[in-house]
Amino acid sequence: MINQTTKDRIEELNKQYLNLAKGNETVLKEITLAEIPEMVYNSNAIENSTLSLEDTEKILAGGSLERKVIVREVYEAKNLAKLTESLLEKNKKMLNTKLILSMHKILLTDIDDNIAGRFRVGKEWVRVGNHLGANPQFVPTLIQELVDNYNQNKISYFLDAVAHFHAEFETIHPFVDGNGRMGRVLINLQLMNLGFPPIIIQNKNKHTEYYPLFTQYQSTLKSGGFTELFALLLQESLNKRITVLTAKKIIPLSIWAKQSGIKSNVAANKAKRQTIPAFRMREKWMIAEGFMPMN
Numbered sequence: 001m002i003n004q005t006t007k008d009r010i011e012e013l014n015k016q017y018l019n020l021a022k023g024n025e026t027v028l029k030e031i032t033l034a035e036i037p038e039m040v041y042n043s044n045a046i047e048n049s050t051l052s053l054e055d056t057e058k059i060l061a062g063g064s065l066e067r068k069v070i071v072r073e074v075y076e077a078k079n080l081a082k083l084t085e086s087l088l089e090k091n092k093k094m095l096n097t098k099l100i101l102s103m104h105k106i107l108l109t110d111i112d113d114n115i116a117g118r119f120r121v122g123k124e125w126v127r128v129g130n131h132l133g134a135n136p137q138f139v140p141t142l143i144q145e146l147v148d149n150y151n152q153n154k155i156s157y158f159l160d161a162v163a164h165f166h167a168e169f170e171t172i173h174p175f176v177d178g179n180g181r182m183g184r185v186l187i188n189l190q191l192m193n194l195g196f197p198p199i200i201i202q203n204k205n206k207h208t209e210y211y212p213l214f215t216q217y218q219s220t221l222k223s224g225g226f227t228e229l230f231a232l233l234l235q236e237s238l239n240k241r242i243t244v245l246t247a248k249k250i251i252p253l254s255i256w257a258k259q260s261g262i263k264s265n266v267a268a269n270k271a272k273r274q275t276i277p278a279f280r281m282r283e284k285w286m287i288a289e290g291f292m293p294m295n
Contacts, residue, residue, distance in 0.1 A: 001224040002231045007157065009274075010231060013238040014196060020245045028197075029088055031241055036060070038200055038282065040080045043184050045203035046210070049073050053282065075111050076181075083107055083185055084198075092193050095151060095186070097144055103185060107178045115176040119143065126173050131218060133173030142172050150190075159234070162190045163226035167217040191234070197241055199233035204283070232274050240279035247288035253278050256287045 021028055041056040051073050055065055059077045083106045093099055105117030120126065120136040127133070134142055146168050153161045166183055173179045188198035201210060213225040243250060257267035270293075271278035271285045278287040 002157075002159070002227055006231055010159075010235060010238070013235060013242065016242050017197070017238050018195065020242060024245055027245070028241060031244060032088060032198060033085070035198070035200065036081050036084050039084055039188075039198070040077050042200055042203045043080060043181050044073070044076050046184075046201065046206050047180050049076060051077060072111055075109075079107050079109060079111065080181055080185075084188070087185070087189055087192055087198070093189060095147055095189065095193070097140070097147055100143065100147070100182070100186070104175055104178060104182055107181060107185075108175075112177060119174045120176055124176050126176060126179075128173065131171070131173075131214070133179075134171070139172060139174045143169075143174050146172070157227075158194055159227045159230050160223070162187060163223040163230055165190065167214065167223040167226055170214060171218060187230070196234060197237045199230065199237050200280075201229075201233065202280075202283075232272070235274040236279045239274070239277035240281075243277060243279065243286075243288045249289040250281075250286050251289045253285035253287050256289065256291065260293075 037057045037060050038053065040060065041051065041053040044051060044056070051059070051069065055069065056077050058065055059074055060081050083103055086103075086106070087093075101117050101119070108116035119139045120133070121139075122136060124136050125132065133139075146165060150161055150165045156164070166187055169183045169186065170179060175182065184201055187201075192198060209229060213223075213229065216225055217223050253267050253271055254264050257264045260267075267276070267278075268285060270276045271287075276287065276293055277291065278285050280286070
């Protein structure tokens with residue numbers, strides 16, 4: 001759960017973002033396109049891909065790597081990039097089971113065509129650590145109910161709804177493969193349908209800020225931890241776009257901290273808590289030069 005102060009902050013940032021977006025649609029699209037290698041790298045790395053951010057950038061730019069990598073990982077990068085870029089199409093994509101299956105087909109094409117674009121069936125049970133996914137015979141019904149409940153939600157705060165959907169989707173684990181990457185793409189589909197920019201769940205912090213939330217949900221059915229994580233990442237994404245569109249110059253947070261007489265670890269902590277408008281670019285915290293904190 002997040003408090004009203006955080007909700008108000010997100011609302012205010014989104015107002016600024018929407019106002020700035022008018023007439024700047026092209027540059028906002030370019031910002032997201034530039035983020036796709038980071039989105040792809042982080043999402044695949046969470047699933048233990050060996051590709052680095054630099055490797056991912058080279059692959060998506062059509063280049064070749066200087067080291068041998070598993071061919072599957074190359075397709076994982078290309079397919080996820082293609083799927084992520086498809087979210088930028090102007091027409092909103094109403095969340096439904098058919099869309100989820102079509103997205104999964106893109107994700108797994110040329111990796112395992114036998115399971116691409118379909119839910120688990122028969123004896124296709126899946127296990128992640130000590131968690132066993134839902135019984136295959138109930139998967140289609142469970143996903144349909146999850147989608148219907150999300151689309152019919154009229155009460156919950158939007159991030160609560162997105163968080164619950166993600167936690168439940170991953171608990172069901174509807175596919176033989178690609179569940180985590182699909183779940184993270186769906187988060188951004190939901191956010192972008194609501195008029196927000198996409199977020200990037202960081203691989204670097206997966207063991208402390210992401211994975212534990214699934215264990216928590218499976219034992220309590222409370223998804224508030226995901227709401228808190230998504231709220232921070234959404235503020236970061238909004239701050240990035242607002243800063244790019246308004247700042248004269250963007251500098252590393254470490255340099256800003258030194259210029260402002262603030263200890264670097266204190267500045268980094270403020271960035272993580274989003275009490276200053278800092279954001280990550282290629283895994284480095286950045287901020288507008290000359291930003292003056294209120295306190």
